[in-house]
Amino acid sequence: MATEPGVEDGTxxxxxxxxxxxxxxxxxxxxxxxxxxxxxxxxxxxxxxxEGATPADATRRECMAWVHSLRGRRESSTIASYASYVHRFYEYMTRVEAFDGNPMALVMEEMGESIDTNPTRREISIPEMRNFVDEITHPLERAVVVTLLKTGVRVGELCNLDLRDLHVDTDAFGLDQEWAPRVALESRPQSLYVDSEPACGDVYNGEKRYASNKRKRETVIPVDQEVTRVLLEWLAIRPDTVSPAEPLFVDTGGDWGHRLEPSDVRYIVERHAREQGWYRTGGGASENVTPHYFRHFFTTHLRDRTGDRGVVKYLRGDVASDIIDTYTHDWGGQVRTVYESNIYSIC
Structure with missing residues (x-):
């Protein structure tokens, strides 16, 4: 390997x-x-x-020793994922001519571990999840967890939500606060708008974003009374925001008033999951409860209750354009009716 790596221009x-x-x-x-x-x-x-080496001059021996050091401390699928990260690092650095070769290539071929792309996840019943939510008392953390559980949004999508993306009846809960929802929500009360545009590094609604939304098209998700209540309880104490975009979820700690980032949300969920015994350092997707697990929970339980895969796919935001058009046009009918008739109570 090269001991003083550089790129094509000699840097x-x-x-x-x-x-x-x-x-x-x-x-x-x-x-x-x-x-x-x-x-x-x-x-x-x-x-x-x-081991006396550096990433630039590490050999197959150091790479294999590192993989061996993970065994017994990490699940097989986790080891395979970690090894793939290192492999991609070396592969890229070799392609830009910063390194002379990829010592992980042969290690990957020799490894017995494999990445589980569809892990069997922990089974949590609705009553168990309800007990979990009941233990969360901080308005921000409760609002974050309930929103993830009852909308199926990704963690980055949740962080990118602005106040204008929410249209709910504040009078019904006595909240002395008003805002103008975006135009797409004017005729769709009790709903949340998840856009497809925000991307990491781009300026969106006047603010640079640090997470990307992965939806192919925008989605309007119905909001029931439970979600409305926890969101308004949060908004009643929400600090003034630093950003003119008016983020829906902002930090109440060291970054007071700044938009929550995915790492903040993952920390919130991990802390509560650990207290519940649902998260272990080194545990994989089959064991640990994470923000992505909530998306899995939403998908599984709503699909089982509705039997309508189309509506669930629409709400998840991962369907083809022809299908999403069908549900967009009938949002006030089929989508809201199916959602309200089948969404589970969680708090």
């Missing part, structure tokens, strides 16, 4: 990992993905340095 790279991460950011990777890469790559870097 020296002092920190190959930082260089790789910045390149991935330029390529549009989400902050969540970049955070995952950085966490694993820095752990790998610390290991190979303890």
């Amino acid at each position: 020296t790279i002092d920190d190959p990992i930082a260089y790789f991460l910045e390149e991935q950011r330029y390529h549009g990777k989400s902050e969540r993905t970049i955070d995952a890469y950085e966490r694993v790559l820095r752990q790998f870097e610390a290991f190979v340095r303890a």
